[in-house]
Amino acid sequence: MPPLTQLGAVMRADPTLLLDVFREPAVTAYNRLEARPRAHDFTRSLRAEVRDAMWLLTRQWQLGELEAQDAGSPIDARLVTRQLTPDRVSLGAGPAQPYDDATPLEATVERERVPFTHALRVQAAQYFLRLHSPALRAKYRPRYRAAFAFAQDAEADFRGQVDGLNLYLATRRLAFDGGRALDAIRAGTFAADVPVDGTDAGDIQGYVDAFVAWLDRQYTQPPPDAPPVWDVARLCYSLSIAAPAPEGVLRLDAPRYADGRLDWDAFQTADGGLPVPPSDGTPAPRAPTEEVLSFLPTTVTFKGMPNARFWEMEERLVNLGALDAQTTDQLMLVFAELGLVYGNDWYVVPYRLPVNTVCEVLGLVVTDVFGQRTLVRAANERPDQGWQRWSLFDLSAATTGPRRLFLPATLGATLESDPLERVQFLRDEMANMVWAVEDVIPDATGRGIDGHQAADRTGVEPTPVHDSPAAIRYLLGTTVPENWIPFLPARRDVGGQDIAFQRAAMPQMGTPPRDVVRAKGVLLTEPALPWFVNEEEIPFSGTIVTRSYQRARWYDGRTFVWIGRRRETGRGVGSSDLRFDQIEPVTR
Structure with missing residues (x-):
């Protein structure tokens, strides 16, 4: 490299010297990072030897790892x-x-009579x-x-x-109407209504029995005289x-129970029994059985759990340390x-429990490696836990007596x-x-259709006036679409303070009104009138x-x-725009 004085002279002679691109040769190479062991035995490397044992003990003392418990x-x-x-x-x-438990408990509770729509009658x-x-x-x-x-x-x-x-x-x-034919079969008038020839009576009776069995096999329905289970x-x-x-x-x-999924948390212990009238078909009750089991407890494992072994790699599916809290x-x-x-303080005791069984835990004794035996009691059994008497999977908040676990015969999906x-x-x-508001109503084809589109909206908009010179008019009241069924606040008891919502009706528009507006679905026509809904049920x-x-x-x-019902939270308050005693401008 020339001295600085010479470099300065060159720059004064050619000011664009540093603006030129000088291309220098370069060699680019890529090497793979891989191990090059010098020995065939890795025993010593895997020992993770510590040269300064005193330093390691000091660090353990600083972190509190030497403060052990007799556990x-x-x-x-x-x-x-x-x-x-049960x-x-x-x-x-x-x-x-x-x-x-031959029938799922949800089907036993929810099942209702399948309505004979026009499609089902034809089918x-x-x-x-x-x-x-073919001949018959x-x-x-x-x-x-x-x-x-x-x-x-x-x-109509x-x-x-x-x-x-x-x-x-x-x-x-x-x-023809298959529903009417089934009613005649159950009433015993089918052969006379058709009528059936005597020579064909045997064959027709076989077809009738197969027909009734087919319908009972298709749908799970309650007996005809069963009372309704749905509390209106x-x-x-x-x-x-x-x-x-x-x-x-x-x-x-x-x-x-209204969310469509019946499980142990829907039940609670109650006083009194359920006497079943004796009959020839009533099976003998199964006596309670006690069982004593011995298990080897195993540690609980879950994704993201820190591993106990030194050189074991942890999975990266769940990273509990990356929680943004x-x-x-x-x-x-x-x-x-x-x-x-x-995470490593929890142990699992495997226990197999048959379906439709109430398990009462009478005692749990655990033996540790020191030979000590501990009677494990319920978490809420202490007398000073009165303000928080709660226990997972327990059907009762009582502080005495056995803890019960109920595994009902219910469906997973x-x-x-x-x-x-x-x-x-x-x-x-x-x-x-x-x-x-009937958002969806049953159709004659056996499915649900949009209730807003099927509702008659006649009278919702004011009728134009053509032959009157008046500029305003008096409106006694407006109306709502036919799929809006009213419930009015009322007191169920004379002099009481409890309010309930009573089913009412809107008149159909016309001069004079033709009739009251009737609901099209089962939910609003099934209950007998007068029908009251508790105020707290409609928040x-x-x-x-x-x-x-x-x-x-x-x-x-x-x-x-089967056909079941399910209840869920609504979407908030609404407005029907129902008004009375209105003065409005005349529309022409």
């Missing part, structure tokens, strides 16, 4: 349990009846005809059409149902289940501390159809009332009740199909 690891657990088998159930306000008739031989089918098809014919002028029954009306018009002359005042199901116990009868109540996220901080600090019917109960504060957020088909496969392989 040995469990090596044996003895569990004493008593198993009770054998009777009471649905709603009905009497107790025998029960076993039942077609299936009944397919059971016949050709012979009795005209007789069935004559005996169980559809009404030929029932178009399908008002607002486009698909249902088209199905009715296409089948009213070609098919509280908008939920209620049931009680009981099991023989050493002290008499153990009764479990589920007074408020704020100072007010106490629950998240407790969860992280439980997983990272106390079901297939749910689109809503057959959905009613939204909402509060209208401006009108000081509650509206039951300011509202509530929604849905009817839909449920399909599930039980553990023995059988398939159950």
Whole structure:
């Protein structure tokens, strides 16, 4: 390199010298990082030897690892349990009846009579005809059409149902009513109504039996004389289940079941039994059985748990250390501390419990590596825990007596159809009332349709005035669409303070009014009048009740199909724009 003086002289002679690009040769190479061991034995490397043991002990003392407790690891657990088998159930306000786990408990509680829509009537008739031989089918098809014919002028029954009306018009002359045929079979008048020839009576009776069995096999339905389980005042199901116990009868109540999934947390212990009337078909009650089991406890493992071994790599699916918790996220901080600090303090005792069994834990004794035995008591058994008497999976908050675990014969998952019917109960504060809005109504085709589109909106908008010179007019009151059914606040007891919402009706528009507006679904027409809904059941957020088909496969392989109801939180308050005594400008 030239001296600086020479470099300065060169720059003065050529000022653009540093602006030129000088290309220098470069060699770019990529090498893979890989191990080059110098020995074939890695035993010493895997020891993780520490050269300064005193420094390691000092660090352990600073971090508090030398402050140990006399807490040995469990090596044996003895569990004493008593198993009770529920054998009777009471649905709603009905009497107790025998029960076993051959049917899922949800289907036993929720099932209701499947309505015979026009589509189901045609389907039942077609299936009944397919059971016949070709000769008998050709012979009795005209007789069935004559005996169980559809009404030929029932178009008004399908008002607002486009698909249902088209199905009715296409089948009213070609098919017969399978529902009426089934009613005649159950009434014992089928052979006389057709009529059936004496030579064909045996074959027809075989077809009739197969037809009735097909319908019972298709749907899970309650007996015809069964009382309703749905509580129309509280908008939920209620049931009680009981099991023989050493002290008499153990009764479990589920007074408020409405979310469509029945599990142990819906039940609570109650006083009193459920006597079942003796009959020839009532099975003998199963006596309680006690069981003593010995287990080897195993540590609890979960994703993201710190590993106990030194050289074991932790999985990266869950990183509890990366939780982004704020100072007010106490629950998240407790969860992280439980997983990272106390994760290795939990042990699992495996225990197999049959379905439809109430397990009473009579005692749990744990033996540790020091030979000490500890009687493990319930978390809420201490007498000073009165303000927080709660225990996971426990059916009662009592401080004495056995802890009970109920494993009901319920379903883990079901297939749910689109809503057959959905009613939204909402509060209208401006009108000081509650509206039951039929969002979805059942159709004659067997499915649900939009209730807003099917509703008659005649009269919702003011009628224009053409022959009056007046500039204003007096309006007695407005109206609402037909799918808005009113509920008025009322006192159920004379002189009482409790308010309930009573089902009312809106008049149909006309001069004079033709009739009252009637609901089109089952949810609003099933209860007998007067119908009161408790005030607390319809909060300011509202509530929604849905009817839909449920399909599930039980553990023995059988398939159950039934219609159930489900309740969920609404979407807030609403406004119907219902007004009275209005002065409005005349529209021409």
